[in-house]
Amino acid sequence: MATHKLLLLPGDGIGPEVAAEVEKLVAWFTRSGIAAFETERDLVGGAAYDAHGVAISEDAMKNAKAADAVLFGAVGGPKWADVPYEHRPEAGLLRLRKDLGLFANLRPAICYGALADASSLKRELVEDLDILIVRELTGGVYFGEPKEIVTLEDGQKRAVDTQLYTTGEIERIARVAFDLARKRSNKVSSAEKHNVMKSGVLWKQVVTAVHGAEFSDVALEHVLADNCAMQLVRNPRQYDVIVCDNLFGDILSDVAAMLTGSLGMLPSASLGAEDPATGKRKALYEPVHGSAPDIAGQSRANPLAMIGSFAMSLRYSFGLIEAADMLEGAITDALANGARTGDIAPAGTNSLSTTEMGDAILRELEKRA
């Protein structure tokens, strides 16, 4: 059996608390002979700054590059409010994204039947929703140059951001989306605004070309990004995989997230380029939430976003599809059986601690083994 190299970077605040629940699951999978992991641990964020004076050490970066997948908790908190800007906790995450070349951000929006009443939409619209937003993460208007504020001769100021995409950048994100769609329900919706943006014209052309040349077995539709936002709150289940640029992806993934309830439920993945020799991709998996200093140290954090991120690593980095299905099924069953941490429990009802929720998932896994 192949041994999978996992680097755990728990980070700060609730990061270590939710990471500990994943470690229990890693141990369980290994114990039951389903998969073998070699797990390293290292520091990131404020924890790394306290120990080494930087948000991530060169050693930890070396470990991250050697790992098959990085599992990242969360970083930051009031304790590090005054550290020098270049060493702020978030710098650790940005360095990882940049040095690992993580250009594809995957944000699933899954609405578990048991939690459908926590959605901002009616149950019948979101029950069993399962969509995946594939957002380009390293290009577009957040990075394009020029990017500046200049003072004009008449004293006014003018701000400019530049939306910039190359054919190669669009091709590689399109391939990720089509590839993922093949493992799901084989449908990609590409969102852009070719009606008013040149980058949208190119986006649509390139996605169409990649589809025709390599993925004609996958259904492709083009949708204007503003219409996509409307459709997401009107009838979200029409979508499976949505692929879009950095800016539209930022907004559409937050819209989709709120269809599903709590921040404590949302996993994510960021993928890099495929190594042609091994077929492997650099990858980092992390919950969408931050370090939640308001509840840190109280075992109140919901570990399901982190556990869901681990499930994504099983699926997308390790090719352990059955194990991923098992773990996601265990989450569904635990919720169906009433397991709730405080963030997803109805007001006035009893809720589970972080560790109790981890144990509830373990029990469901054992039933499925």
Ligand code: NAI
């Ligand atoms: P946050 O996501 O940490 O918390 C927002 C709210 O959601 C809080 O009330 C928190 O208690 C709750 N919450 C978050 N995760 C939860 C969970 N798993 N279970 C139950 N409740 C949960 O965002 P906030 O408060 O804006 O930022 C706190 C710190 O985290 C800051 O230092 C910020 O910079 C950092 N941050 C780090 C991120 C990362 O590491 N990727 C992402 C976002 C924020």
Ligand code: MG
């Ligand atoms: Mg956002």
